Amino acid sequence: MSRKLVSSKEASKIIKDGMRVAVGGLTIHRKPMSLIHEVLRSGTKGLRVLTLGGGPDVDLLVAAGAVEGVEAAYVGFEILGFAPNFRKAAETGRIKFTEHTEYSIMAGLQATAFEAEFIPSKLLMGTDILKALGYKIFDSPITGEPLVAYPRIVPDVTLIHAQRADQYGNAQVEGVTAIDLLLAKASKKVILSAEKIVTTDEIMKVPSMTNLPSTFVDAVVECRYGAHPTSCYPYYTYDLWHMISYLESAKTGKIDEYLRRYITGLDSFESYLDEVGEESRKKIEMQR
C-alpha cells in the first residue's frame, strides 16, 4: 500500500474541466464539502456532476457556475425543501439536468464495477424518466422479452468524505453509506477526505468496519468538519441553521455574496470554518 496523503489543493488537481465528477454521501449527509469548496476555488468549469441524492454540494457547484450538467435521482435539502440554485438553473436550461432514479445510477455503476457491458432489467419501463434517459430497449436473448439496457456509468473522479481513514486510504464510512463504495469501484479516480486520519493499527482493530479499502482510493486528505454543513455521524449532525441562511441568501439574490464570504474569497476550508464560527460548530458537535 502506498501513502496517499496530500493537501486538498493537491488532490483537487486531479479534477479537470469538463470531467464527470461523482459525489458521495446523500443529500445533507456526509457530503465531501471541503473538496467541493476546493473545486470552487480552483475555478474548474464545465463539470458533469453525478450523485445519488444531491444537496448543498450540487447547489453550490451550480451556483458558482462550475457545472454544465447534473445527474441525480434527487436534488434538494430534505426537510428544508428545494435546492434553489440548482432548480433555477435546471428550469432555465442553464444546466442540463438528467434525472436518474436510484436504480438507473446503481445499475450503471454496477455494470462498470462488475465488468458487465450493461445491466438488462425491466425496471423503469414505461416511465417518462426512462424515456428522458434515452436508454435502449432490446429483446432479451434468453426470453425474447423487451428489456432496458442500462449502460455503464464511469465517473472520471469521485469525491468522498469518510469518518476515518489511514494514510493509505483504508476508510471507514458510517451511518448513511449511500453508494459511496460502488462509486469508488466504478470511478477512474477517487479522492477521499476523512474527518480523521488514524493509524493503520487503529483501522486494524475492526477490519470489517473498513468498507472502503485503499485499493479503490487514489488520494487522501484530512479535514475536520469536512462535511459541514452536512452531517458526519458520529462526530456532528447537519448545521441546519447554516443551510437555512444559505437558502435565504439564494432567495434574496445574495448567493454571490455567500460564495465570496464563505468560499471563493477565502484561502482554505479552515478559513470557512472560522467564518462559520466556533459557536455554530459547538451546536452540532456530538462526539470528538
Next chain:
Amino acid sequence: MSRKLVSSKEASKIIKDGMRVAVGGLTIHRKPMSLIHEVLRSGTKGLRVLTLGGGPDVDLLVAAGAVEGVEAAYVGFEILGFAPNFRKAAETGRIKFTEHTEYSIMAGLQATAFEAEFIPSKLLMGTDILKALGYKIFDSPITGEPLVAYPRIVPDVTLIHAQRADQYGNAQVEGVTAIDLLLAKASKKVILSAEKIVTTDEIMKVPSMTNLPSTFVDAVVECRYGAHPTSCYPYYTYDLWHMISYLESAKTGKIDEYLRRYITGLDSFESYLDEVGEESRKKIEMQR
C-alpha cells in the same frame, strides 16, 4: 424482526428432494457442516449442490448419494488435494458436474439479487468452460459486439455457517467471507447456523460487522463447532487430521463406515463431536 431460532432438524425440513441447494464458505473454511450432516441424516435425495469452492461439504453429500448434480468453480481439499468421492462420481458420470468459474457463479447470483435478467459480459468467451455451460452468446444492443448472457442463478435454499448471530438472524461472518452474502440475497430461503447465538445488544455493538442481516435469513440454528472439520475463525482452525483420516477412508474403500460412524449412525451433530473427541477439538481450538 421475527424470531427464527429452531433446531437443525426443524430447519432441514425446508430442504426437499431435488432442490438446488447452495452452500456457503470456501473449500475447507467455514462450511456449514452441521447442516450438511442434518441433510445426510434426513435422507434427502437428488439435490443439486451449488458452491463457489467445495470441500468436505460436497464430497460428503456425493459420498452419501444425496446429490444428482454439483455446480462449483473448484472442488477439493486445498492443501490436502482432490475430493475423492466427488472426483470418482464426476469421472464415472454418477453425478453431473457443471464446472463454473468464480465469475459465472457470481454473475448468475448478482443478476438475481439486483433484478437484472442476466449479466452480459465478455468474460470466459473462448473457453471450454463457457462452452460446457452452454450459455448464450448474443450481440450487444449497445455496441453490436458478441457478449455472453450469464443467466440468473436462483438457489432454492442456501446453507451458511456464521460466527455469531442473534435470534432474528442478524449475522456476523468473519475471515474468508466468500460469496455467502450474495448467496443469501439470491436464494429463496436461507438457513443459517451460528457458532454462537448472542443477544441483539451484542450485535448492536458494531453494526457494521453484521454483514448478513436478518432480512435475508429464514431460519437460525445454534451449533458450536458447526463447521468442523472446516475452520471457523476466530474460534478454531480446520481439523486437517480429521480430514486426512476421512480421505484415507475414501482411499481404502471405507467411506460407508465413515458415514455410519460419524453421521448417519448418529442422532445429532453433538454425537459426532463426541465421536471426534475432545482432544481433537482442543488441537484446533483458538478462542472460546
Next chain:
Amino acid sequence: MNSYTPDEMMIVCMARELQNNDIAAQGLTTPMALVAYYLAKATHAPQATIMQLAGNILVHIDEPRRISILYNEFRAMEKAVHQGTQTEVYETLFKRTDSIIEFFRPAQIDKYGNSNNSLIGKDDAKIRLPGGFGIPDVSPLYPRTVYYVPRHERRVFVERVDYLGGLGVEAKAAKTRRQIRVVTNLGVFKVDADFGSMRVHSIHPGVSPEQIKENTGFEIPIPRGILETTPPTDEEIGLIREKIDPLNIRQLEILSGEERTKTLLELLEKELAEKP
C-alpha cells in the same frame, strides 16, 4: 381523549397498512412515515423490521422510539443491528418485495395511481421538483404501494400526472396484482387493477363527500354509505404525542411557507436543548 389532528388521523391510517412481519423502508424527509412505522411497531406489528435513512440502517426497536430532526441518523445508529449500502437496500426490496412497505409522498398522483415527483407543468413553464429518488424503480414491483398526501388538493390529485414517475395500475412492469393506497387528510383511497381508477376506501370522520370531490382533480365515485375511517384510539394518540413525537415534528409535513420555517426553527431549538 378522542380529539386528534388530521396528521394524527393520517399517521394512524398509515400505521394500519403495516403488517406484523413487514419490512418498512424509510425514504427521504418523511417524519410522518417514521411516526407511522414506530406506531405500528408499538401496537399491532411488533415484529416489523425498520430500515431507516434511505433504508441502509436496519434498526432494532424494543420500545417506542422518538423521532428527531437533528438526531435522526444518530438515533438510528444507536439502535442499528446492521449498516449496509444502498445497493443492499435495493437487493432487500427485490428479495422481499411482498413484505415491503414504504410510504411515498407524491407531488402529483392521478386517478390510475401514477405518481410524479419530477416535473410540474407541460411545455415550457415547468417546475423542477427534487426528483422521484426510488419511487419510479420500485412502486410497480410492490403488491402494496402506499402514498400519503398531507394536503389533499386538486393540484396533487390530477387526471393525468404531468410526468410519469411511479407507475400506477396500468403499468406493464407490474409483477403481481397490485393495490395502491393513498392516505390523505380527508380519507383513504384505493386503486386496484380490477377497477382501474381511484376510489374512496374510507372517509375520515367529519369530512364530507363534497370536500373530497372539490379537492380532487378528477371524477371520483363516492357511493352512499361509504365507510368512515376508524378514528385513532386513545392508545395510539398517547403513543404519538407522548412517546414517538412529543415535539410535534410531524406538523412540518403539513405546514408551508413562513409558518413552516418559523416552526422548524422552534423545533430545532427544542431539540438542541435536549442534545444527547
Next chain:
Amino acid sequence: MNSYTPDEMMIVCMARELQNNDIAAQGLTTPMALVAYYLAKATHAPQATIMQLAGNILVHIDEPRRISILYNEFRAMEKAVHQGTQTEVYETLFKRTDSIIEFFRPAQIDKYGNSNNSLIGKDDAKIRLPGGFGIPDVSPLYPRTVYYVPRHERRVFVERVDYLGGLGVEAKAAKTRRQIRVVTNLGVFKVDADFGSMRVHSIHPGVSPEQIKENTGFEIPIPRGILETTPPTDEEIGLIREKIDPLNIRQLEILSGEERTKTLLELLEKELAEKP
C-alpha cells in the same frame, strides 16, 4: 551462502515479477506464491498490497510475516485492514487490472500460454481436477499473467491443453498486449502476442537446455547464449528460511504421494507446538 533449493530459486523469480505498487492476490493452496509475495514486500516492493485467502482479506504488513498451514486465515486476520467479499475481490481485480499480480499453478499449460485445471485426457478416460476457480475469468484480462510450475514435466507442458481454461495469447477477449510468464524449477519462460508461442526467458543455473527440451511436450526454441537466471541473494535466502518460511512449508508444492503426506503431518505437529 549461495546454496539454494529449486523451490527457493522459483520463489525468488516469482517475487521479482512483483512491482512496488502492485496488488498481489492470493488464490487457493499456494504456499510458494505467498512466500514470494512476502519476499517481494520485504525487499524491492515494500508498497505492494496483498489480498489473502482467495483475496478477500487485505493485509497490512510492515515486516516479513511467516506463512502457515494451520493458521493461515488467523495470521491474515491479525494484520487485516479490510475484510471484503469475493465479489469485491473481483471488482478490485477489474478496476486495478494493470496492477494486479496473481500466481497461478496450472495442471497443464501449452505453448500458447493456455492453461487447464479442469479435465485431463481426451474422450472417455478423463481425470477430473479440482477446477480452475478464477483463472479462466481473469487471466486474459491481465497485461501480466504469471504461472508457476514446481515440477517442469511433459505432462504439464503440452502442445495443446486438453481443456481450455485460462486463455493464452490467442485469446480474443484479451484487453491489452499481454505477457505471460511461467516460472518453473528449470527456468523462466515467456509467451507474448508478438512471438505467439512459448520461449525461454532464462535458464536456472545448473540446468541444461537439454533438460528443458526433454521435459517440455512441445518444441521450444533455446537460442545459444540464453540468459542465466540470477541466483537468489543471501538476503533473499535468509528471508525465506529464517523469517518467512522457517518450517519449510513451501516444499509441499514439490513433494507428492506418501512423502508429501508424511511431511505434511510433521509440519502440522511443528505448527501445533507453536500454536499462538
